[in-house]
Amino acid sequence: SSGANDNEAYAQYELKMTVAYYDINGEKLQYETYYNQELTGSHTDYDDDDWDEQEVTDIYSIEGVMIIDGAPYAMEGRFVSETEGRESENTHTFTVLLDESGANRLTVTQESENEDDESENEYVYSLYSGGKLSERTTFEYESERGKEIIKIKVAGDGSAQEYIVRVETDENGNSHYVYYRGDDRVGRGDRFDFDD
Numbered sequence: 001s002s003g004a005n006d007n008e009a010y011a012q013y014e015l016k017m018t019v020a021y022y023d024i025n026g027e028k029l030q031y032e033t034y035y036n037q038e039l040t041g042s043h044t045d046y047d048d049d050d051w052d053e054q055e056v057t058d059i060y061s062i063e064g065v066m067i068i069d070g071a072p073y074a075m076e077g078r079f080v081s082e083t084e085g086r087e088s089e090n091t092h093t094f095t096v097l098l099d100e101s102g103a104n105r106l107t108v109t110q111e112s113e114n115e116d117d118e119s120e121n122e123y124v125y126s127l128y129s130g131g132k133l134s135e136r137t138t139f140e141y142e143s144e145r146g147k148e149i150i151k152i153k154v155a156g157d158g159s160a161q162e163y164i165v166r167v168e169t170d171e172n173g174n175s176h177y178v179y180y181r182g183d184d185r186v187g188r189g190d191r192f193d194f195d196d
Helices: none
Strands: 002-004 015-022 028-046 054-068 071-084 087-097 105-115 118-129 132-144 147-156 159-169 175-181 184-190
Antiparallel strands (some): 054 071, 087 105
């Protein structure tokens, strides 16, 4: 989720985004990022057949910090927004430097597509240690006509896990995410939204 920054401690940054991340055990971790974005390019493509249909692409550079265990780590990247009629596609790509040399770093790519009442979000997290890829998580979130599907794939140390997450409602009417690995139920978590 993203929006205006309301944290005084990082007042030099205009925007705030919460990044949810799953580790190899399917545990959910959440990180706050604070950043500024600057428009670095924009262009409009017109459809030859239909002049009403135009695709607008805006490219922003991102500069900011991700807060990990209470400490800010430098983050930079770019945000590409493409809009055509009622369809939009957004891609955020950023790298968080976990040490000064950049040998230890986290790269996050978030792609979201929205068309009418369907949306699809994909997050790819790549963690590098000593300059080598040590773990990669792919997280796909689809919502179609109110039905939600989440798939999580985690690869690291030569092993790979895949989870499917379904929304289930308990007896009090609260929604929870329930994790399945194959047919095994492996855990549950509070439902959270990407849209706030």
